[in-house]
Amino acid sequence: MFESLSDRLEGAFKTLKGESKLTEINIAQSVKEIRRALVAADVNYKIAKEFTDKVKDKALGQENVLKAVRPGELMVKIVMDELVELMGGQAAGINLNGSPTVILIAGLQGSGKTTFSGKLSLFLKEKRKKKPLLVACDVYRPAAINQINVLGEQVGVPVYTEPENKNPVEIALKAIAHAQETNRDVVIVDTAGRLSIDEAMMKEIANIKEAIQPNETLFVVDSMTGQDAVNTAKAFNDVINYDGVVLTKLDGDTRGGAALSVKYTVGKPIKFVSTGEQMDTLDVFYPDRMAQRILGMGDIVSFVEKAQEQFDEEEAKRLEKKIKRNKLDFNDFLSQIYQIRKMGDLKSLMKMIPGMNKMTRDLDIDDKALNRVEAIIQSMTPQERENPEVLNMSRKKRIAMGCGQTMDDINRFIKQFDQMRKFMHKMSKTPGMGGMPGAGMPKKGFRRK
Known part of the structure; x- marks a missing residue:
């Protein structure tokens, strides 16, 4: 972006x-x-x-x-x-005061409202320790109810639906009552969108807001539409006076006009940005961090925060003991791959590191490198994973056939793993120094464009 x-x-x-x-x-x-x-x-x-x-x-x-x-x-x-x-000066928080807290989601069709609703429910569940309820109030789009049900199941959040009811106000009010009965402390109401702004749409969203009196109203806008996104945001704000903006598909917009203009034009803060299809790709919008990214300074604070979210102190202590004994195995390596995956795609993570943004443009960083490593390890027997030393020629041939890699790929990976393990063992003896299993990433995942 x-x-x-x-x-x-x-x-x-x-x-x-x-x-x-x-x-x-x-x-x-x-x-x-x-x-x-x-x-x-x-x-x-x-x-x-x-x-x-x-x-x-x-x-x-x-x-x-x-x-x-x-x-x-x-x-x-x-x-x-x-x-x-x-861009707003400082990050704007989301209002979670309410019993339950009611959050109304508005926006045009195709802006990513329903997907954002799912992402927000996961964000509140995991990072705010809330118990959200998703509500399907899009009574027009045939696949809308099915989509939100799939997303709810994916993130482990219940969904309130009334497929036969075509009255969104009634559905929203019943959902809030249901949340109170089932001890759900946040209600996220996903509403219908249109292909363009029209009077019927505006009247409907205004009626829903008046009826449910939400604690927070968020307008979701597709950042790839550029200045049109800002104009749409202003039109909606004139009708429903929302509390904040959500920019979706920010990873697909290399220009960024919407992010820069919306606060100035509408007078409402950007509260969240969404940068991918995965459900955990939702971030609080920090103007200072975004400015640093725009100016090529990286965003080390966000990088550290993502790493801390995945940090397991007990696991770290266990790995440290194994490294000191030079006993790191493929199971340990695989667990580190899973942690890296949870942080996001490799190229996005590298761009957060100061000085790396420009360098990564010349690299085609292949996330499939992780898939190849994972396939190699999963083609091993439990004994082979725990004891890399037992890997002889016949075992390597079987592993290569099991994961669809060549013998050169297997040998290269095992050699890099062994070098990494020895290096980390050596560094563990130096006070204040340590290592990260991810350092053994196969080099073939990174190639010059």
Whole structure:
């Protein structure tokens, strides 16, 4: 996401390369390129103009700054501060006060409302320790009820449906009563969408909101629609006065105009962003972290948070003991693969590491590398997994046939695993040093484009 914008902004900062200080001339040149970058990212020209005017005013106020600070670095800092402010300043929390808390989901058809509802229920269940109930109030789309039932089963959250009832207000009210009876503390109401804004749709969503009096109303918008997403968000807000915006499909939008413009245009914060099809790909929106990503600084805080979510202290202690004894086996390696998978896809994770964003663009990082490793290990017997030393030629041939890999693949993986194990054992003897089983990833999963 934001790759085009990041590249163009980087080009704008390069106009200051070689300059000893900020001047009115080089500031004007850099600001002009920044404005072009924003417009190309589908940011409304008026917003881009106002943004760059603020950047220019701040930069002009820094003309006599200490020479130890490079002009390009200073401009990056100014732009970052303004980007954070443009996107809302700070993360906006979700209101979970209520007994039960009622959350109304609105948006156009195809924006990802139902999928978001499922993701939100999983988020609240796992990260907020809530007991959510999903409610199917889309009475028009034939597959809507089936979809939300599938998602509910996938994330382990019950779904309230009334397939024969065509009155969404009635369904929502009964669902809330059902949640109270079954001790469900959050009710997520998924409503119907349309292919475009129409009077009937607006009236229906307004009636539902008036009837159920939700604690939180979220508008879901497809970020890939760019400036149209912002216009739609404004039209909905004029009718239902929602509390926050959810941007879906952000991984498919390399421009990012919607993320940059919606807070300014609508006056409502972005509360969540969704970046994939998997149900655990929902993140709280942090303006400062997003600004860092846009400027190619990575997002190490989010990376650490994802790692901490998967961290198991007891498992870590067990692995540490095995590493010190040089007894790490394939079962341990497989458990680490599962933890990496839970954090997200490899390329997205690497982009969060400062300095890695640009490097990963030149790499075709193949998540299937993990599948190949998993297939190799699962083709082993329990004895072979626990005792890598027993793997002789005949066993390797059987494993290769079982997982569909070549003997070269098997030998390469076993060699890398052995090297990794020896390295980690050696590092474990050095105070304060350690290792990570994932370091043994087969190199064939990474190739230059």
